[in-house]
Amino acid sequence: MSIETDATRREFLKALAAGACGACALGLAGGAARGQGDEPRPQTAVHDAMWFERLPDKAVRCTLCPRECVVADVERGYCGVRENRGGDYKTLVYGNLCSMNVDPIEKKPLFHYLPGTGALSVATAGCNMECKFCQNWEISQFRPEQVPSVLVPPENLVRMAQARGLPTVAYTYSEPVVFYEYMHDAAAAGRKAGVGSVIISNGYINAPALQTLCEQLTAVKVDLKAFTEKFYADQCAGRLAPVLETLEVLADIGIHTEVVVLLVPTLNDSAAEIAEMAKWLVRALGPDVPVHFSRFHPTYRMKNLPPTPIETLERARKISMEAGLRYVYLGNIPFHEAESTYCPSCGKTVIHRIGFRVETAGLKDGACASCGAKIPGVWSQEQALAFKPRATPAAPPPTPPAPARSGPSSPPPPGTSP
Amino acid sequence: MMNRRTFLAQAGAATAAVAGLPYVARAFGPGKPPVGKSRVVVIRHDALAEEPLDARRVRELLDEAAKALAGEAKAADAWACWVKPSDRVGVKVNCLGLATRPEVAGALADAWSAADLAPERVILWDRFERELRQAGYTLRASGAGVRCFGTDSLGSRGQGGYADELVTSGDIGSLYSRLVTDESTALVSAAVLKDHNLAGLTCALKNFYGAIHNPNKYHANGCDPFIADVVAHPNIRGRLRLAVCDATRPQCHGGPAARSRWQWPYGGVLLATDPVALDRVAMEILDRRRAAVGLKPLADDGRPVRYLASAQARGLGTADLVQIEVVSIGRPWTDVG
Numbered sequence: 001m002s003i004e005t006d007a008t009r010r011e012f013l014k015a016l017a018a019g020a021c022g023a024c025a026l027g028l029a030g031g032a033a034r035g036q037g038d039e040p041r042p043q044t045a046v047h048d049a050m051w052f053e054r055l056p057d058k059a060v061r062c063t064l065c066p067r068e069c070v071v072a073d074v075e076r077g078y079c080g081v082r083e084n085r086g087g088d089y090k091t092l093v094y095g096n097l098c099s100m101n102v103d104p105i106e107k108k109p110l111f112h113y114l115p116g117t118g119a120l121s122v123a124t125a126g127c128n129m130e131c132k133f134c135q136n137w138e139i140s141q142f143r144p145e146q147v148p149s150v151l152v153p154p155e156n157l158v159r160m161a162q163a164r165g166l167p168t169v170a171y172t173y174s175e176p177v178v179f180y181e182y183m184h185d186a187a188a189a190g191r192k193a194g195v196g197s198v199i200i201s202n203g204y205i206n207a208p209a210l211q212t213l214c215e216q217l218t219a220v221k222v223d224l225k226a227f228t229e230k231f232y233a234d235q236c237a238g239r240l241a242p243v244l245e246t247l248e249v250l251a252d253i254g255i256h257t258e259v260v261v262l263l264v265p266t267l268n269d270s271a272a273e274i275a276e277m278a279k280w281l282v283r284a285l286g287p288d289v290p291v292h293f294s295r296f297h298p299t300y301r302m303k304n305l306p307p308t309p310i311e312t313l314e315r316a317r318k319i320s321m322e323a324g325l326r327y328v329y330l331g332n333i334p335f336h337e338a339e340s341t342y343c344p345s346c347g348k349t350v351i352h353r354i355g356f357r358v359e360t361a362g363l364k365d366g367a368c369a370s371c372g373a374k375i376p377g378v379w380s381q382e383q384a385l386a387f388k389p390r391a392t393p394a395a396p397p398p399t400p401p402a403p404a405r406s407g408p409s410s411p412p413p414p415g416t417s418p
Numbered sequence: 419m420m421n422r423r424t425f426l427a428q429a430g431a432a433t434a435a436v437a438g439l440p441y442v443a444r445a446f447g448p449g450k451p452p453v454g455k456s457r458v459v460v461i462r463h464d465a466l467a468e469e470p471l472d473a474r475r476v477r478e479l480l481d482e483a484a485k486a487l488a489g490e491a492k493a494a495d496a497w498a499c500w501v502k503p504s505d506r507v508g509v510k511v512n513c514l515g516l517a518t519r520p521e522v523a524g525a526l527a528d529a530w531s532a533a534d535l536a537p538e539r540v541i542l543w544d545r546f547e548r549e550l551r552q553a554g555y556t557l558r559a560s561g562a563g564v565r566c567f568g569t570d571s572l573g574s575r576g577q578g579g580y581a582d583e584l585v586t587s588g589d590i591g592s593l594y595s596r597l598v599t600d601e602s603t604a605l606v607s608a609a610v611l612k613d614h615n616l617a618g619l620t621c622a623l624k625n626f627y628g629a630i631h632n633p634n635k636y637h638a639n640g641c642d643p644f645i646a647d648v649v650a651h652p653n654i655r656g657r658l659r660l661a662v663c664d665a666t667r668p669q670c671h672g673g674p675a676a677r678s679r680w681q682w683p684y685g686g687v688l689l690a691t692d693p694v695a696l697d698r699v700a701m702e703i704l705d706r707r708r709a710a711v712g713l714k715p716l717a718d719d720g721r722p723v724r725y726l727a728s729a730q731a732r733g734l735g736t737a738d739l740v741q742i743e744v745v746s747i748g749r750p751w752t753d754v755g
Contacts, residue, residue, distance in 0.1 A: 042570070042578055057672050059615060069637075072615035073675035074515045080634035130590065130635055138577070141591075141632055145546070145570060146578030237590075237635070301584070301591045 040148040047094030058087035066242035079178040081126035093124035098149040112377030116358040123173035132301040140174040154186035172200035187216035203246035218384040226268035227277035278323035288376040295332035345373035456692035460751035467685030471521035497533035500659040508602030515674035517553035569595040588647030592630040613673035617641040618721035622661035622693040643728035663688035694735025
């Protein structure tokens with residue numbers, strides 16, 4: 001099966017035009033509502049943010065991701081897309097899409113999720129990390145005013161997927177966590193309309209927000225960038241521990257999860273680190289979690305290293321399978337045998353992949369067609385939409401119940417002091 | 419209350435007193451060791467506390483401050499110390515929250531005409547035209563006179579008005595505004611004195627966060643060493659000629675948003691060629707005011723101004739008050755009541 005990979009310009013602009021009425025109905029900011037039907041252009045789309053706490057002096061603490069930025073009035077968080085406006089926290093990218101393509105689901109990559117299907121793949125500007133090897137830095141490391149975009153309300157996005165016969169919307173390319181509110185609402189609208197939603201994420205999100213989001217999602221792919229805090233600190237401006245917590249929460253929730261590890265020569269590719277990571281994944285997510293080792297190519301701020309040697313990737317796969325992982329793939333190496341899925345019981349090919357060409361003849365009713373062994377994954381849209389999170393501890397409310405004004409640390413007004 | 423004669427006598431004395439001192443403009447350029455103390459001129463006058471400000475009076479007072487800073491008897495000679503007629507001068511104002519007042523920035527832009535610089539060669543700028551308008555600036559992208567516009571108005575050139583070349587100074591990659599890289603041979607930081615919830619202080623140095631495309635990535639650890647990183651890049655450091663701070667009505671708490679409750683009529687403007695020294699004096703003014711109104715010093719309020727030490731370590735100037743000569747014109751600079 002081959003998939004068309006790009007929405008046409010006409011379709012993109014049509015979506016923009018279709019979104020115009022919806023955008024007005026949602027009460028998007030005046031600046032954002034202007035110009036709909038025009039060319040994609042830099043703009044913001046203001047909407048109430050979820051997940052924050054009010055602090056004294058009109059400051060807020062963002063509780064969406066582990067950074068927990070304290071954001072003063074008129075300032076933005078680290079992601080650059082969430083802004084404090086007079087003590088109210090706003091997202092500036094609600095439906096403000098700077099990228100939209102139809103991709104094979106394998107490109108995400110999700111290999112155990114509706115193989116051979118397409119996903120309407122979208123992104124806004126912004127990210128809550130800064131990886132020196134980011135392939136999409138021209139959107140992830142920019143603010144919404146700096147990136148041409150169009151407004152597509154959640155319902156319109158879902159209708160676009162339906163119109164193309166696509167079972168899935170993928171929130172991807174930049175970092176979907178930072179456009180949480182839009183993703184949450186669009187995924188909810190998708191569920192009602194029979195369209196699944198997957199997130200391609202760095203996993204840098206706080207547990208309560210993740211739990212709430214997973215009520216709407218149908219699958220998750222997490223980039224585990226390394227297995228050392230040093231790599232996260234030095235190369236990504238982030239931390240490892242919260243990402244591991246995310247993976248544990250996903251396991252608790254029971255949502256279909258796949259993990260990608262980009263192997264960067266000399267920085268995260270040692271045998272010891274791979275072995276430790278693989279053992280942890282087996283322990284935390286079980287041996288059936290699909291893991292993809294992906295090949296690094298020089299880009300953005302990391303142009304001084306060569307592409308990952310294929311032998312390094314093959315060694316990582318071997319180490320991981322010896323540690324107990326059953327489905328280990330190699331990415332960014334077209335035509336490699338490790339693109340395909342093999343039955344752990346009989347070794348036969350279950351899903352044969354060459355690039356984005358997919359043959360599923362070896363898979364029958366979610367099992368190996370040869371020996372009948374069950375292959376873990378999401379193999380039908382019905383199965384995808386039937387997903388409900390396993391009970392987890394209740395998440396706290398995502399928005400503050402009431403504004404808090406000047407707190408105890410506020411000093412007395414001038415005139416009352418010595 | 420100081421009368422005009424007393425004021426002018428004091429200003430003249432300040433100029434005469436500093437005329438024999440070593441000129442320290444750009445003494446902290448790459449590879450140049452400090453020469454003498456860094457001079458910061460603080461000029462205060464009732465006219466700088468009036469509402470509205472009289473742009474003509476502001477200009478006269480800026481001339482006095484410039485003469486005192488440069489050690490020159492004539493304003494034209496003073497302004498000519500920092501720019502050549504062939505320069506294109508980018509005056510970076512700060513319009514986020516409490517803004518650099520248009521009367522101060524306008525007087526500063528006008529002052530360069532004394533140095534035979536054509537008004538068209540001066541640009542008042544910030545990140546967004548929206549913020550410039552909100553702060554009271556009149557936009558003018560072309561035609562006669564001083565121009566005023568935002569980086570975003572260059573959106574069709576490069577990445578939203580930012581240069582194509584990704585550069586790194588410190589640990590974060592950024593694109594600098596084309597108003598810096600393409601349009602300016604000389605830069606002036608026209609900051610406003612205000613409290614900042616993370617850095618403690620935002621003044622001449624942090625003002626240049628508005629020159630990069632991703633300032634949101636630079637706020638950890640009290641913006642340290644990130645403020646120093648941004649200014650230390652040759653794009654800024656190689657062009658920065660003068661630091662000016664609008665302290666007509668500073669804000670000692672609750673920044674960077676404007677909070678009238680914490681503003682007071684200091685009625686001053688600060689000038690220096692050493693932006694670190696200027697920020698150090700600015701911090702002293704804020705802390706003194708905070709003490710006067712019963713607030714803790716910034717350092718004890720969880721917001722020590724860490725970036726000053728990093729800026730000094732990068733060779734951008736001195737953060738040591740002992741190494742700073744504060745030339746006070748008018749009311750004493752330390753009087754914050």
